[in-house]
Amino acid sequence: MLKQFAVAVFLSAAALAAAPILAADLPSHPFIHVNASAEFYVMPDLGEIDIDIVSLDTDPDTAWKEVNDGLETVRALFVQHGVAMDDILVQDIVRRPRKVEVLPEGQPLPMDTRVSIHLTVRDLGQWTPLLRSLLVMKNIESLAVSFNRSDRGKIEDDLLEEALGKAKLKAQKIAKGVGARLGAAAGVSVGALKNLSNAMGMSSDPFARNVGERRASPKGSEMALVQAMRLGQAVDVIYRIGNAGR
Template identity: 70%
Template sequence: MLKRFAAALLLAAAALPGMAADLPNHPFIHVSATADQYIMPDVGEIDIDIVSLEPDADAAWKLVNERLEASRALFAENGVAPEDVLVQDIARRPRKVEVLAEGQPLPMETRVTLHVTVRKLDGWTPIMRALLVMKDLESLAVSFNRSDREKVEADLLQQAIGMARLKAKDIAGGIGARLGAATGVSIGPLKNLSNAMGMSSDSNARGGGVRRGARTEMALVQAMQLAQSVDVIYRIGGK
């Protein structure tokens, strides 16, 4: 036991120089700050699967193609450009089931995955209302974004840095010192704190973020909460 304890102390002591090397070699204040903003989106995205459970391959492909053409017509009627309707995956494969009767073969499914970008959100509600009642659709999920996301990110970054500086000045004042120059900044990714919406009706559904069950919410354009975080290290000045 003593030998193991001594070995642990040696390892900890060996790690200390490395840990210290990551910290400034001057008195410092480390602060974190997050700026957030609620903003209406101007771009919407839809992920959806068209699925047929027809055992006959020809009949299955016929049904999937009919639903695909109906979906494309719906999108076109509501201002979605053809290049914004992306067919990501086409497959015919065994369908996963929880219980299968003895001697029964695995049922087959024919599945086509679509990713749709809606750049004119005045067409969002009619598109979603139609999709929500369309047959043979699964794994429907939606999310929103901004076309000027980089500008929003830059504005939030400046706000977060300003908040961090004010916080650091308060800390410095509280210890009777003045705040020195910033000597290090770490920026986190822009985060969308709003929930992605989707629903899952089968075991093959793909993950699409946090799920919410109210189907009617998916037809509404909702505000996003975007947040930007920073970590800043400031030198502590003289008294």
């Protein structure tokens, strides 16, 4: 879907001289500037989960045992739901000060003992029961999930090709509308051409030019649902412009 486009056509040196910008910000030839985007909704085939297992026990040995016991419990849960051991990454157990908003005077800073785990779920048929089990477990913090596609690279290549095609078509229509001929592309960017766009007042909504998935991460019970991904690619292109008869 083409969200927005911005166009500037400069047909004479006088027009360039009148603009309150530096010469280095502009191409040294008359140009058409367009931006375009493509997007695609697709169901994921991979899921990733990050969790911390935490003990608040003040005794280090007891806390260590609680965290280790919790680690063995979640490992067994992961294997039960088809997660391979190679897809379970476990960091070292650490003991560190716990962040608190208000600490009464004279009271020592509380400590916690925790271990962080990252796992990849390749069978999303197991996603919902696995997440529902994690959501009710004790001593679990910092639960976060994300989705991905094993063929994401190909999808993003296709989106880039589509966005570039839309940009060229738009530029061709603009050139025809002003009685000119569209020349070769003189500059391409998969992000905003900031110096040019900002200087010319052509950059409107920077958040609408993001690349990749744009939906916010699911929270709470939504984590247990496999949700569609929105993948997008935006491009900025500068084309040379000439007279229609040349």
